[in-house]
Each structure stands twice: as structure tokens, then as C-alpha cells.
Amino acid sequence: MSELKPTIDAAFRECASLQLRRHQLLCEGKDDSPEMTALEDRIDELWATLDDVQRRSLSGMASDLNWIRRKGEPPPNGRKLAEQITTVEQRQLADAVKAKDWHQILHCLRLCGPTVPTVSLAHWRAVAYQALGLADYAVLFREQEIEAEPTSTDRNLSALTSVDSVDPVIPEHLAGGGGVGPNE
Numbered sequence: 294m295s296e297l298k299p300t301i302d303a304a305f306r307e308c309a310s311l312q313l314r315r316h317q318l319l320c321e322g323k324d325d326s327p328e329m330t331a332l333e334d335r336i337d338e339l340w341a342t343l344d345d346v347q348r349r350s351l352s353g354m355a356s357d358l359n360w361i362r363r364k365g366e367p368p369p370n371g372r373k374l375a376e377q378i379t380t381v382e383q384r385q386l387a388d389a390v391k392a393k394d395w396h397q398i399l400h401c402l403r404l405c406g407p408t409v410p411t412v413s414l415a416h417w418r419a420v421a422y423q424a425l426g427l428a429d430y431a432v433l434f435r436e437q438e439i440e441a442e443p444t445s446t447d448r449n450l451s452a453l454t455s456v457d458s459v460d461p462v463i464p465e466h467l468a469g470g471g472g473v474g475p476n477e
Contacts, residue, residue: 297396299350301426308339308351313429316358350396354430356403357418361437365411375408383408395421412441 299305311332318329340348359368367373386401386409388394398421402414409417419434 296346296349297400299347299396300344304339304342305347305351308336308343308347309354309427310429311336311339312351312355312358313433316362316433319362353399353403354427357399357430357434360406360414361433365414365437365441367406372404372407378405378408390417393424395424410441412438415441 315329315332315336318324318326318332323329343351356368360366372378382401382404386398386405389397389401398417402409402417402421406414415434415438419431419438422428422434423431
């Protein structure tokens with residue numbers, strides 16, 4: 294098994310779902326609610342049953358949810374400038390997009406965030422989560438995409454219903470020339 298490809302079993306799915314609910318409670322300002330306490334206790338129980346690859350993947354997913362709460366801003370202790378991203382990392386992102394390696398795409402987006410427009414970060418996360426069978430995550434990132442570029446009501450409505458409805462903009466230097474859409 295690849296270090297980026299977790300086994301998506303019942304425990305992983307439950308933990309992912311609980312992380313999503315935790316995100317919603319945090320967005321609602323219910324940090325200290327009894328539901329949050331129970332939810333975090335259950336996450337801790339599940340965490341003990343997961344392997345390292347599953348834990349890394351779920352940690353990355355939590356990071357992606359934090360990105361939403363930060364309104365697309367980079368992590369406080371993370372890289373913030375495009376100059377901090379290496380050519381190798383940019384090439385890995387482009388290769389992952391071409392290969393439709395969804396876990397690798399998510400990983401590379403976390404590393405290369407400063408070089409990718411916010412709308413594309415949201416779009417590719419939505420596409421990847423949908424492809425991985427995590428539709429609830431995909432919907433959240435599709436909403437972020439719409440917030441980042443609310444230019445067309447028709448486009449926004451179709452974006453909510455179809456992962457492949459909108460081709461994202463991946464900067465040319467990452468795509469290896471020309472645009473790279475989810476179906477290419």
C-alpha cells in the first residue's frame with residue numbers, strides 16, 4: 294500500500310464523517326458543546342484502530358477543512374509564498390493531475406497551495422474527494438469554489454451537481470503547458 298493511499302474502510306469513513314461534523318460544529322461556534330466532546334471521544338477511539346496511512350490521510354483531510362475555516366488562507370505555520378514551492382513539488386502536482394491520482398493530488402495541493410488559485414484549490418479538492426467516494430467533502434469544496442468565483446449562477450448550480458462540470462485553472466507551469474481539466 295502506498296503511503297498516500299489509505300484503506301477506506303468503515304472506521305476510516307466514520308472518522309472522516311466525524312471530522313466533517315466537528316468542522317461544522319466549529320463553524321457554528323460550538324467548540325465546547327457536549328456534542329463536540331462526545332464526537333472527539335469517538336474520534337479518539339477510532340484513531341486507535343487506524344493504521345499510519347489512514348491517520349495521515351485523515352490528518353490531511355482535517356487540514357483541508359481548516360483551509361475552509363481560514364477562508365482559503367494558507368496555514369499559520371505553512372508556506373505562504375509561491376517561491377517557497379519547489380519545481381519538483383510543482384511537477385508532482387502536475388503528474389498527479391495527469392494520472393488522476395486523487396490522494397496524491399490532495400497531498401500535492403496542500404504542499405503547492407501558494408502556487409494554485411483559490412478557486413482551483415477548491416475545485417481540485419472537490420474533484421478528488423468525489424472520486425474517492427467522499428461526496429460530503431466534495432460538496433463543501435464545491436461550495437468554496439463557488440464562493441471564490443461567484444461569476445455565473447448557471448455555472449454555480451451545475452458545479453454543485455456535477456464534479457466534472459467545471460474545468461479548473463491549473464497554472465500553466467504546473468500543468469506542463471495548456472490547461473488540465475479533470476477529464477484530461
